Amino acid sequence: MRTIQTTQLDIPPGMIHLGIGQPDPSLLPLALMKKAAEHRLGHNDTSLLAYGAEPGDGYFRLTLAQFLSEHYHKHVAANDLFVTSGASQGLDLICTLFTKPGDTIFVEEPSYFLALHIFRDHGLNIIGLPMDEDGLIVEVLEENIAQHNPAFLYTIPTFHNPSSITLSAARRERLVHLSQEHNLLIVADEVYHLLAYNTAPPQPLANYTDVGTIFSIGSFSKILAPGLRLGWIQANQALLDRLVKSGLLESGGGLNPFTSKLVQSALELGLQLDHLANLKAVYGQRMVFLSAALRRHLGNSTSFREPSGGFFIWLRLPEQIDAEAFLSEAWQHDVGFQPGVRFSSRQSLKNYARLSFSFYDTPELETAAGRLADILRSSL
């Protein structure tokens, strides 16, 4: 008999599914949230159970603004923040308010496969633009703007999902200029920005939102817990106004007021900061471990770049391998991953696999690398 499902995941016993880009359950901060909840509920303030202010609770936004100012090394104004129920919900709301079915949008090729799903739900025509080791090739973007007149560009500038590539500082500047010059709306999904293992990435696109054409999306899913369903959008007043005045907000009030007050306590008590430091150390170690295991087991039939932050290794398989067929085989041997084609807006990238090291500890990562190598050897 199947058990009653409580989380999004339903992994067969014995399976090591490196396709899961979520935090390891052992890294989910239950004790931290208990402390935060006790602290917040001790205030005896009923307002956290009322319909919330449309942009989000003002004190939460002040606390979040202070946290982000420290990490972004630039002042973030609380008024430039809008609270969401996570990055996915923020993306969906932007699509609702800034696009209509049939509009064209630009994404990177590859791009986060579940964002592609949201865009398809909105009936958008998706065009993928190429990347290289410095991120989106901004010249190609420029060449395509006039012809396609996109509703927006969706980009993941830092520790990209799935490629883990980070857009260079020079290209960020260029992108911001293009955005201003062509009045091109940029939706920057920056959910991994705070997860650098050692060296800080170039400044987030959040630091350029004063130009008036940029949304920066952030989330507590990767730095605290995805079940909180809590994130934010940073943008200038005119853009945020469109969100704040939406029917969704007028009817339901601000998003997630209860959770945001608990997270406010986690921020105020310094608990989020300690947790983030631990996550960076753990993910950094796992990345080094999985990279070494892949090199040891797979040798030079495959290649990848070592990420400097985030959750993913983007593995290039031999040209003749179709990762979807390879996955069916892998699944029979209790190992899984996300095949590259899911990240493509044009059914390409068939010989790539996204491996995540966020969900499993090193013994499972070692076993998974060994299983993948065995299957690859028999497929060649």
Ligand SMILES: Cc1ncc(COP(=O)(O)O)c(C=O)c1O
């Ligand atoms: C690039 C990117 N954006 C958004 C999300 C989803 O974020 P949230 O849980 O805040 O909706 C993810 C999660 O994998 C992601 O990788």
